[in-house]
Amino acid sequence: MIEVMDPAALEKTLQAFIRDVPDFPKPGIVFKDITPLLQDAGALRLMLEQLAAPFQNAQIDQVVGIESRGFILGAPIAYLLNCGFALVRKPGKLPADKFRKEYALEYGTDVLEIHRDAVAPGQRVLVVDDLLATGGTVSAAVSMLDELGAEVVGAAFAIELTFLNGREKLPPCKTHSLIRY
Numbered sequence: 014m015i016e017v018m019d020p021a022a023l024e025k026t027l028q029a030f031i032r033d034v035p036d037f038p039k040p041g042i043v044f045k046d047i048t049p050l051l052q053d054a055g056a057l058r059l060m061l062e063q064l065a066a067p068f069q070n071a072q073i074d075q076v077v078g079i080e081s082r083g084f085i086l087g088a089p090i091a092y093l094l095n096c097g098f099a100l101v102r103k104p105g106k107l108p109a110d111k112f113r114k115e116y117a118l119e120y121g122t123d124v125l126e127i128h129r130d131a132v133a134p135g136q137r138v139l140v141v142d143d144l145l146a147t148g149g150t151v152s153a154a155v156s157m158l159d160e161l162g163a164e165v166v167g168a169a170f171a172i173e174l175t176f177l178n179g180r181e182k183l184p185p186c187k188t189h190s191l192i193r194y
Contacts (some may be wrong), residue, residue: 015066023063024192030056045172047143064169065093067189071166074136075099079154082143090141099131101154112161116153125153134162145170145190148179155184
């Protein structure tokens with residue numbers, strides 16, 4: 014059983030490993046870089062365990078990671094929850110029969126894909142990504158999973174940019190983030 018750490022202490026501990034990169038990917042944006050956190054074994058373990066902890070008794074069948082940092086976090090979380098792992102990718106990266114979802118961005122559209130057999134109808138799914146910002150990408154992923162018949166039990170993120178209100182685009186499920194800005 015993973016012990017749940019006090020959220021305020023956890024957030025303070027993990028924030029020390031987040032690097033701000035100004036003007037990336039474009040001027041005016043402050044990118045929250047998790048690579049220093051990934052490089053520290055103790056911080057990485059703590060983050061993964063605390064992302065998994067709220068879902069350890071939720072009978073998750075599949076963790077679904079969103080490209081690309083969702084893969085880095087999602088696979089070890091699946092291991093911790095003793096379940097499978099599935100990928101949501103950008104177009105053209107999956108070799109087998111795919112389900113495709115186009116979704117709106119602030120200025121244009123984007124596309125996500127998942128193998129049609131990645132989840133089965135009725136499977137309990139946890140969606141994982143590094144960042145919850147506007148909620149567009151994760152909302153599209155959840156919509157794909159719903160259309161494939163999976164039950165989205167929750168969503169877990171290392172970082173949430175609360176001022177962008179991305180949580181509001183998610184369905185009513187347990188949404189868990191460790192660090193909030």
